[in-house]
Amino acid sequence: MTRVVAGSKGGNSTAKRPAAKPSAKPRAAPAAKTASKPLRHTATDKRKIAPLAAEAPRARDAGMAAVEQTLDLLDILARISPVATATLEREAGCPRATALRLLAALQSRGFVIHAEAGDMWQLGPRWDVLQRAAHSQGALAAASMPFLSALAKATGENVYLRARDGLEAETIAVYQADPVLRVYTEVGKRGPLHAGPARLLLAHAPESVQTQVLSQRLPRFTPATRTDPTWIAADLQRLRVRGYLITADEVNAGAASVSAPVRDASGQVIAVLILSAPSMRLRPPRPRQLLPQVLDAAAQLSRALGGPAGQTITVVPAANGGPLPGAHTAASIPTSPASPAAWVR
Helix, strand or coil: CEEEEECCCCCEEEEECCCCCCCCCCCCCCCCCCCCCCCCCCHHHHHHHHHHHHHHHHHHHHHHHHHHHHHHHHHHHHHCCCEEHHHHHHHHCCCHHHHHHHHHHHHHCCCEEEECCCCEEEECCHHHHHHHHHHHCCHHHHHHHHHHHHHHHHHCCEEEEEEEECCEEEEEEEECCCCCCCCCCCCCCEECCCCHHHHHHHHCCCHHHHHHHHCCCCCCCCCCCCCCHHHHHHHHHHHHHHCCEEEECCCCCCEEEEEEEEECCCCCEEEEEEEEEECCCCCCCHHHHHHHHHHHHHHHHHHHCCCCCCEEEECCEECCCEECCCEEEECCCCCCCCCHHHHCC
16 A cells, blocks of 8 residues: 655655554454442332332231131131131131131132021031041141150150040050060050040040940950949049049059040040050059159140140149149149059049
């Protein structure tokens, strides 16, 4: 390329300069630096985002409140049924509109039934399906194991859970404190209601079940087995008042036990928690010394099942076992009989 430039002596002169060589690689445009700086919101953006951020926790809180109110309504229906809408909203402590909305949702799924005559509500048939599923899946046994384990480890004795199935008692959970200790039952084993710890189940069974059991010829398993229907009927009343049962040798010779009832959310006795050991290990006064721990374990399991907490009472001195320590949860613990042989009650 030829370029014309001004000369130093007034004339024009020409000079040749070599053309610039093209670059081997074109220079790339600088990359935008977006990752190095955090995203900043303007004041306007923050005003728009703040209500949205606060709305999520409020929605979660409202959802949890609805769940709790629904469970409260179901608990009431389990205890009182049928029940009027006004009673439901009062007991649950929620507005009528909220109660009706929740009940309508439960009704649509078959969990509750509404009778327009009298505006009454009761539990629906859907619960039968859930109850059968819970029973087949061993829900009660699974729920009881932490409490059986804790009691067994604290006392060093085996602990069982039994429930009534028709006219018999069935063992549904066992926790063995020590592998060398003899176990007097096993999961699935069935036994009588009139003898041993299961008599506590009979005491809280419907009257029709009691009548049917006591009208039969009652088998005798050991010399200590009670088979007199009149005596058993009177003892059932004593057990409902007393709230516990201590037995020895009634079903298995050489076996003693301390038992307490387990209640569900409706307050009904659905099982019996049993501490069992050889009679040589449960000689008086040890059964009454272990009684508060058995009662506490049964009360804790009842609370875990939604049952009543029970009342706190002060245990009175036992004539044959000395004073029982502390205050405990139970229906009642009366003064033990004066006779040393009467500790088995």
